[in-house]
Amino acid sequence: MNDDDVKQTSSRSQRPASQAFKDFMGSRWAPASGEVPARDEAAGFAAERRGRVSAHFAGERLIIPAGPLKTRSNDTDYRFRPHSAFAHLTGLGTDHEPGAVLVLEPREDGGHDAALYFKPMAGRDSEEFYASARHGEFWIGPRPTLEDMEARLGISARDLDEFPAAAGKDAGVTGIRVVREADPQADAVVEAARSEHGVDAEQARTHDAALGQLLSELRLVKDSHEVSELRRSVAATVSGFEDVVRALPAALEHDRGERLIEGTFFARARLEGNDLGYDTIAASGSNATILHWIRNTGRVSPGELLLLDAGVEVDSLYTADITRTIPVSGTFSAQQRKVYDAVLSAADAAFAVVRPGVRFREIHAAAVRVLAEHLDAWGLLPVSLEEALSAEGQHHRRWMPHGTSHHLGLDVHDCAAAKRELYLDAELEPGMVFTIEPGLYFKDEDLAVPEEYRGIGIRIEDDVLVTEDGYENLSAALPRTTDDVEAWIRRVQG
């Protein structure tokens, strides 16, 4: 029994300790099916990704943990979600595999052999089977054996108990890099091996950071499997947005209408995917001006705009990230339409620059210029347009304080550890996927704008794939213009 099980059972329940009980619980279970699972669809892609990592770190041992189960409170855990670098390099998604560690062991020829260390299914005759609420199949359902995992991934699988020795072997001679802070236990194993062999800790950490950065940069250009998973996330998200439009009349009746919307979208995320890619922002009325409004405790009142920013994470853990701003009663007011159209023209301007060879930061520059032009035309800028757009000005950021684009993939803000030259300053390449998401947000208490602007928050966010000669708007199935949004509401609500 491990410590977790002691914590879980110590004072609120008793497990019989008699040999008779143990013998009975460990017997008369049908044997496991023994059926070998098929190779995962992602396995070949993951092997190719590992090959690219390998080429950067010849002769070094690379350690990529999945991360542990995380405690939500007392003895309950969050659902498990592996670290994105681990998911990328194994192809494993939903549920797989708490505490697991991928090790790329260097070979003499400069390549690496991959091994997955994890806690395999315990036999049905073991105490763990019925006694471990965290790991036992009796409690949590089917778990893979080492053979299952080898069949699925095409890499060798080993018991997690063997990891510390494998991680520390020849630590003074073989360089080791670990994806830090994914799993404190894996970090501790590596630290112990390093200190035992007198490895310079500070230098080693720099090497670890370089591994984390490279793994993030490796995801900047998506392979065909990733693009198809992103398409699936977007399709499920589009369905979730339609569910929300269908639920708007009920939301208008409920005293926590925003929660009703959040729950409606979440149902779609669980039906078609693994989870949400991030907490849904279901912000009605002036809550839409609060950028990270995830409390979603508000009412949805007639005539308001609902800013819905939501994404389904599919089982492979790729997520969409889409925002639409929707008139809850079916039609935009003239003032809402005026602000919406400004945001839409900023988005269109951003789309217009997307093609291979253009720098990522040009997308933001294009969107922000259009927003600033509108703010200027409306008389809201306290300085000239050019002064606002200069580095010393930036007055428009009062109403559009976030970036226009971020990479999207396994993480909603994907590739965040990539260096600036490969992110903001990089040239776009086919296969990159990112958002375009300009917005304007006028808070209720903003005395710098006339009253008719206050309480309006609008964002339009699409997910974009760079192609050989331009782009594809992956989320084009959702309407973007005010007329199309209104027609969509009428159609969906029947």
Ligand code: GLY
């Ligand atoms: N939903 C988070 C974002 O749009 O970046």
Ligand code: MN
């Ligand atoms: Mn986004």
Ligand code: MN
């Ligand atoms: Mn978003």
